[in-house]
Amino acid sequence: MKKNVLVIEDDENIARAHEMILSEDFNVHVAEDGEKGLAKAKEIKPDLVILDLMLPKIHGIDVCKSIKSDEGMKNTKVVMVTAKDQPKDELKGMDTGADDYIMKPFEADELKHVINQVLEK
């Protein structure tokens, strides 16, 4: 059974690329902003969410916190997509609840590696 992955990303091209890279191994769902992303997450209860930090409507950090505090999504893992000016340590310190981080710009291999790692935990 393929696992469900929700990609919350506002850039169309990147979202599509995610789909193409991951659709071999996962069922990929896409949402284009924080609000739609949260709604979709509640609907399909994905195994993993790939969450961009800079999102329209609701900020990535708030989406992460909402997902993590939602009872129905206890098993949902979250991977946050960051940029260098928001270093890992800073974000970890903010207690976002994310399971891992990946830094832009990343490679397809890197993405798959992190996802597999997180899902195995």
Next chain:
Amino acid sequence: MIDFHQIFFLLGNIEGDLIKGLIELLLFTFTTYMLTSEYTRDPRRELKYLIAGFGALSFEKLLSTVVLANVVFGDLGFVSYKYYLPVIDNALEVLALILLANAFIFPFFSKGDKIKKNIVYQIMLLAGVFLIAQSSLILEVILWEGSYSSYYWSSIVFICMKLLLIIYPIYTIHSRKDTPYKYRQSIIIAFMIYFIDPFIKIVNLVFFDGNNARLFVASHPFPFIAVALFTRVMYLKVADKAYLKRELAHEKELNEMKDKFVSTISHELRTPLTSINLYTSLLKDKKLGEVNKKQRGAMDTIKQETERLKALINDILDLSKLEKKKELKIEEFDLYGFFENNACYALAKEKRLKIENKLKKRFIIEVDIEKFKQVLINLISNAIKYTDKGKIILNAYKRKGDAVISVRDTGKGIPLPDLKNIFNKFYQVEHYATRDKGGSGLGLTIANEIVKAHNGRIDVKSALGKGSEFRVII
């Protein structure tokens, strides 16, 4: 036509004294008030003494104007004025001068406690003189009506104290030229003008028994002018601070704007880069169809260039953070451990170069570890980049109280005319077709900025064909 005789007459008698006293009272009270409101905003120690000093002057003026008013309008005899006022008056003025003189030389002493001690000793001396003078005056009045010899000598003593208390700050401020002191000239001039009044008074007392009316009157305006000058300096200092505060707030605002700009730009730049990376991966992995050798080669080039862009964005971000002068987190850093094992070894291995660590044991320096590691990595990776065969030698030693960290390579070397430019932004030595070597040209600039923030410098020695040595001195 101004009648000088009238003015002279006014200045020389009790009514004139009363008017002059009222004006002085107003000025001193105003200065005390200004200093107090400044103190509430910025509780500096020297302000305390200034407030006490001007407060004492204000009090003295209040006393004398009250007594004078009583003499002019009331029934207090002129004689009683002479009993109550002279010693107390003089003593209060000396007290005020003790406080003011020490307050003005406060910036020249690193420890305020020395000044406090000085003030205590001086006040104790004053108290002693005052007690002796006042008691002998009272005794004289009781026992020998009409004799005021104690007024005479006590005045001389008080005036001498005043003169010394004025010379002391003039000398201190003038002799310590290396201490920065804004308004140095104005303060010295103010004290010199203040000096004139007691000087004339003592000449009057010694040579004319205090009876020279012209001298008596001539000395009047000077303390007033001096205090006006002091007040002016106080005011200018307050205005300076307000200006500085505004400047700092403005600078803070600009920095915040710049930060926001840089982080927006970097985010905007990274997103398309991510796109390029992901799609190139998709192409290469044949997810979008078969690829031939030439196409694969082209995609490798695309990948390389995006790596370059990525490094450039990161470097620009680093540089802008440095220019903001973020605070350094100073900790102990052991160079030996870092020299033995760091990210550059992998790079060196790729080029089949050897990295030699000349340190045999721990070598501790106190730096911001994160930032300093970056300096070393920049220098070592540069060395690797510009060396085709041979080795990179890492060493560190102490020399004349400084720590010297040396990164030497056996590479191409840097031509003499380029040596002075290598730390400039985006400068890359053109001659050796370094375009293909990649790099943003910011590596050395960033390293230099970090070392400068540590109050150090980077020296470079190089000879064409022989290699280069970069030395970080902190």
